[in-house]
Amino acid sequence: xxxxxSALFGLGCLLAWLPGLHAQPSGNQEDGSVLVLGRxxxxxxxxxxxxxxxLDYVIPRMASVGIRSGRILMAKDPQQMASYxxxxxxxxxxxxxxxxxxxxxxxxxxxxxxxxxxxxxxYHSVFFVRRDSSIQTLKDLAGHxxxxxxxxxxxxxxxxxxxxxEEGVPLELLLSPMDKPGPxxxxxxxxxxxxxxxxxxxxxxxxxGVLSNLDWANPARMPPAFxxxxxxxxxxxxxxxxxxxxxxxxxxxxxxxxxxxxxxAARDPDAGEALYRFMGTAHxxxxxxxxKRMLEQLARGVRRVRSEVE
Numbered sequence: 001x002x003x004x005x006s007a008l009f010g011l012g013c014l015l016a017w018l019p020g021l022h023a024q025p026s027g028n029q030e031d032g033s034v035l036v037l038g039r040x041x042x043x044x045x046x047x048x049x050x051x052x053x054x055l056d057y058v059i060p061r062m063a064s065v066g067i068r069s070g071r072i073l074m075a076k077d078p079q080q081m082a083s084y085x086x087x088x089x090x091x092x093x094x095x096x097x098x099x100x101x102x103x104x105x106x107x108x109x110x111x112x113x114x115x116x117x118x119x120x121x122x123y124h125s126v127f128f129v130r131r132d133s134s135i136q137t138l139k140d141l142a143g144h145x146x147x148x149x150x151x152x153x154x155x156x157x158x159x160x161x162x163x164x165x166e167e168g169v170p171l172e173l174l175l176s177p178m179d180k181p182g183p184x185x186x187x188x189x190x191x192x193x194x195x196x197x198x199x200x201x202x203x204x205x206x207x208x209g210v211l212s213n214l215d216w217a218n219p220a221r222m223p224p225a226f227x228x229x230x231x232x233x234x235x236x237x238x239x240x241x242x243x244x245x246x247x248x249x250x251x252x253x254x255x256x257x258x259x260x261x262x263x264x265a266a267r268d269p270d271a272g273e274a275l276y277r278f279m280g281t282a283h284x285x286x287x288x289x290x291x292k293r294m295l296e297q298l299a300r301g302v303r304r305v306r307s308e309v310e
Contacts, residue, residue: 032251033068035059035258038090040081040099040152041074048072053274058261065257078102078152085109085247092246092258094279097239098154101299108248112259113284114291115242118214121285122294125160125236126216129208130201131229138167138234143183144207145174147191147200151310154239154298155212156197161188161309162301163236171309177205194221202226208233214241239294244284 037055041047051072059070073090075081078099084090085108094115095103103109114121127146129135135144141164149156161171164186174180174187177200181187189206191197194215201209213235215221244262246255265271266283275281287295 032254033066035062035067035070035254036073036089036091037070038073038075038081038084038093040076040078040093040095042076044074047074050277050279053277057265057271057274058258061261062254062257065251065253067254082106082108088247088249090247091250091254092244094242094244096152096154096242097295097298098158098302099152100243100245101158101295101302103245104295105299105303109245110248111243111245111287111295112255113244113262114240114287115244115279115284116282117241118280119282120214120241122238123155123212123214123241124238125155125163125210126213126232127160127208127210127234128201128216128230128232130204131231133207135207135233138164139169140233141186141208142169143181143185145177145179145181145187145189146208146210147177147197147206148188148210149194149197150190150192155215155236156194156210157190158302158305159236159239159298160210161305162298163234165304165308166301173309194218195223198222198226198230202229237294237297239298240287240291242279243287 035055035058037051037058039047039051055070055072059067073084075084075090081090081093082103085093085103086106093109100109100111104111127138127141135141146160148160151157164171170185171188172181172185174189177189179187179189191200191209194211197209197211198221200206211222216227216232246258262284263286265275275283
């Protein structure tokens, strides 16, 4: 009995130390002095450690618009995050361009800044095959299989899937890498990680793979021993790598001040550690007209993928 009590007490301490992780929110829409930073997460502890320094940096600089404190709220998937945004439980989030397009389509959030990470504000996807493959172009993928990463990935699902549809090649979900598509369709499977994608192509489990150009150049995700056996057969348009979004209905003066604080952070020595911990962020930049065009094109592609593929 004593051991059981000790275990329960220890669990209670851990939950108290990590407030808000996948917990039901208390409702910040009733308290305009609290600013809630959200994230879709499958690893709340790790992501809490990434978000907390940025939140701690931002909150003291929001006093002029009535913000006195901040919280972090995790969602288990984009659908739950959309619900939080719709109900005013989360105020701002950082998301990939594909998921940002979905949230904007639902009318629950809008992008207001681009996040530059590890020296890149934009990226694109590359399609690759083994050097000895007969596949030369994207249209040649019909009747073959391709490995995407996950249903929520921009560069390794939404963007390449939309590009294939634009090329006139329909897609169908395969039961496994060993399954085969119809002769006029590209069969796809989700490999879960970038390294799995490159491994499956190298081991001939699938005929082609897709990675972002940044992952293609990353030896941890594309081992050099694999890369020498591959060749690129196509690429997608560029899109912003990540975006800051504010929930629909956030007070304009709060969003304006938040944008100002984030834009100024790169010039503030006190922000250096917070930005670095925030997924290697270098700085935030405004969304320009060309960025808006890219996002509108991606949004059309995401709508088409969701209506014709899923």
